[in-house]
Amino acid sequence: MSLYSRITGTGSYLPPRRLTNADLAAELAVNGVLTSDDWIVERTGIRARHFAAPDVCSSDLGLAAARQALQAANLQAQDIDLIIVATSTPDMVFPSTACILQNKLGAHGSAAFDVQAVCSGFIYALTVADALIKTGAATKALVIGAEVFSRLLDFKDRTTCVLFGDGAGAVVLEASDTPGILASDLHADGKHVGILCVPGHVSGGKTLGDPLLKMDGKAVFKLAVGVLDEAAREVLAKAGKVAADVDWLVPHQANIRIMQSAARKLKLPMEKVIVTVDQHGNTSAASIPLALDGAVRSGTIKPGELVMLEGVGGGFTWGAVLLNL
Ligand code: UT7
Numbered sequence: 350m351s352l353y354s355r356i357t358g359t360g361s362y363l364p365p366r367r368l369t370n371a372d373l374a375a376e377l378a379v380n381g382v383l384t385s386d387d388w389i390v391e392r393t394g395i396r397a398r399h400f401a402a403p404d405v406c407s408s409d410l411g412l413a414a415a416r417q418a419l420q421a422a423n424l425q426a427q428d429i430d431l432i433i434v435a436t437s438t439p440d441m442v443f444p445s446t447a448c449i450l451q452n453k454l455g456a457h458g459s460a461a462f463d464v465q466a467v468c469s470g471f472i473y474a475l476t477v478a479d480a481l482i483k484t485g486a487a488t489k490a491l492v493i494g495a496e497v498f499s500r501l502l503d504f505k506d507r508t509t510c511v512l513f514g515d516g517a518g519a520v521v522l523e524a525s526d527t528p529g530i531l532a533s534d535l536h537a538d539g540k541h542v543g544i545l546c547v548p549g550h551v552s553g554g555k556t557l558g559d560p561l562l563k564m565d566g567k568a569v570f571k572l573a574v575g576v577l578d579e580a581a582r583e584v585l586a587k588a589g590k591v592a593a594d595v596d597w598l599v600p601h602q603a604n605i606r607i608m609q610s611a612a613r614k615l616k617l618p619m620e621k622v623i624v625t626v627d628q629h630g631n632t633s634a635a636s637i638p639l640a641l642d643g644a645v646r647s648g649t650i651k652p653g654e655l656v657m658l659e660g661v662g663g664g665f666t667w668g669a670v671l672l673n674l
Contacts, residue, residue, distance in 0.1 A: 351524035354482040354490075356674060358424070358521040360417025361642035362410050363514075363629055364401040373398070373511060377504060384507045394605025398514025398630035400499040406440040408449040410517035411495030414638070415454060422521035424489060426456035429521075431487035433478055434463050435470030435494045435634035437663070438501065442551055446495065460487065466537070467545070468601050468662025470494055470634030471518070475658070475670055476533040478522050493519040494634035501547050503561040512603070513562070514630035518638025532587035533670040534580050541665035544568040573607050573661045578614040580669035581659055588671050592616060595671075596654035597644065601661055602626035602636035611659065623649070633662065650674055 368376070370386035377384055389395050401410060411434055419426060432454075434447040441449070447461035460481075466473040471494035478490040495517035502510045522530075544565040549558035577600065585591060592615040600608045602625055612622045625640040632639060637658050644650040652674055659669040 351482065351526060353525045353527060353529035354479045354522045355525035355527065355529035356520045356672065357523045358418040358420070358422025359519070359638065359642040359645045360414040360421060361516070361518040361639045362413035362417070363399040363516045364405060364410060366400050366402065367397055368400060369397045370395065370511070377507065377510070380505065382505055382507050384511055389511050393512060394624070394626050395512065395630045396627045399516055401497050401515040405497070407434070407436045407438050407495040407497050407517070408440050408446045408453060410497070410515065411446065411450050411493040411519065412453045414495065414517040414519035415450065415491050415493055418491065418519040418521045422523070424521060426454040429456055429489050429491050430459045431478060431481060431490035432459055432461040433474040433490065433492050435466065435474040436463055436496055437465055437467045437470065437633055438497045439463060450493070466662065466666040467664060468603065468631070468633045468636065469660040469664070469666035469668050471637045472533070472658060472660040472668040472670055473535055473666070475520070475522065476535055476668065479530045479533060482522060482524050488524045490522045491519060492522055493517060494636070494638045496633040496635045498631070498633055501560070501562045508566055509562055509564050512631050514632050516629050516632040516635045516639050518635050518642050520638055520641070528673050530670060530672045532584040533668065534583040534587065535668040536576065536580065537664045537666045539664065541572065544665070545663040570604070570607060572665060573603070574610045576667040577611045577659050577661050580667050581611070581615055581657060584657065584669045584671040590655065590671065594655055595621065595657050597621055597623055597650050597656045599623045599637055599640050599644065599656060599658045601659065602629070602640055603631040645674070
């Protein structure tokens with residue numbers, strides 16, 4: 350049994366179809382829905398998003414990210430004994446996207462399951478993988494965030510459809526004698542179910558309720574800013590660190606203004622915040638590992654540095670993980 354778990358490889362994938370704000374605005378205008386690059390950039394920091402082709406599922410995006418992470422960790426698929434996929438846009442009602450992805454990877458026999466905590470999904474999945482490694486139940490885990498949120502968007506609702514995109518990110522988490530993950534913190538408050546939800550379900554072969562995303566943006570924004578700060582402070586306290594020790598903040602990539610506020614509250618300069626929301630919008634559970642992978646591959650985040658991951662999303666769910674890369 351190992352005392353710690355450590356990220357040994359990262360990967361990510363964005364589907365090839367990229368729409369700038371201007372591209373999206375032009376498509377929406379055909380149906381009389383008006384928006385602009387200026388509004389989207391000013392209110393959110395988003396400049397472009399990627400949409401998967403109709404026959405491409407979360408497991409396909411996750412597979413590409415997982416393969417990259419395995420390669421970075423110098424592992425083969427059959428070395429993995431745990432696969433967790435964080436997604437709110439699974440390929441099927443069941444089986445899990447993790448099982449479908451495991452089969453596509455050509456690996457068989459590992460534990461595989463999905464975690465559904467919307468935009469906090471990757472933080473939840475990483476925390477679960479860390480715990481399973483620490484108990485000895487797993488030694489080499491693939492933790493993946495993969496989403497096709499474009500399938501949930503109401504393209505007549507300009508307050509939500511400009512915000513989200515598709516993508517995937519992955520990490521390999523391995524048992525280690527050195528840290529690794531130092532602390533994590535998970536929370537949820539189900540009384541806020543209604544402010545960010547897709548209030549439909551399948552029954553008797555029909556979709557009942559509404560299968561498209563609904564969000565009270567202002568309420569989400571206000572809650573997000575407060576709970577992210579609480580989670581960040583909680584993991585710092587658990588690990589015996591202070592905010593000034595943090596080399597890099599990798600927040601959920603939803604809105605640049607939420608990230609700026611999270612950094613401000615921790616008194617971290619924006620130079621220490623990894624920002625990729627401009628390139629892919631809000632990809633829900635995929636956004637943190639997408640941002641992390643970009644920063645690791647570009648050499649921005651270096652081995653040994655102290656990294657704070659923090660997520661917030663529907664549920665309401667939120668949490669943070671503090672780790673040494
Ligand atoms: O993973 C967690 C997921 N969610 C989030 O993180 C989202 C959190 N919330 C937000 O990011 C922001 O609340 C939004 C980006 C959704 C909205 O920004 P806001 O600054 O709160 O704008 P608002 O809702 O106050 O809207 C301001 C104006 C309104 O017009 P009026 O009433 O002032 O005339 C909207 O109708 O902007 C209008 N508007 C738009 N205009 C152009 C709303 N959406 C658009 C749009 N293009 N796409």
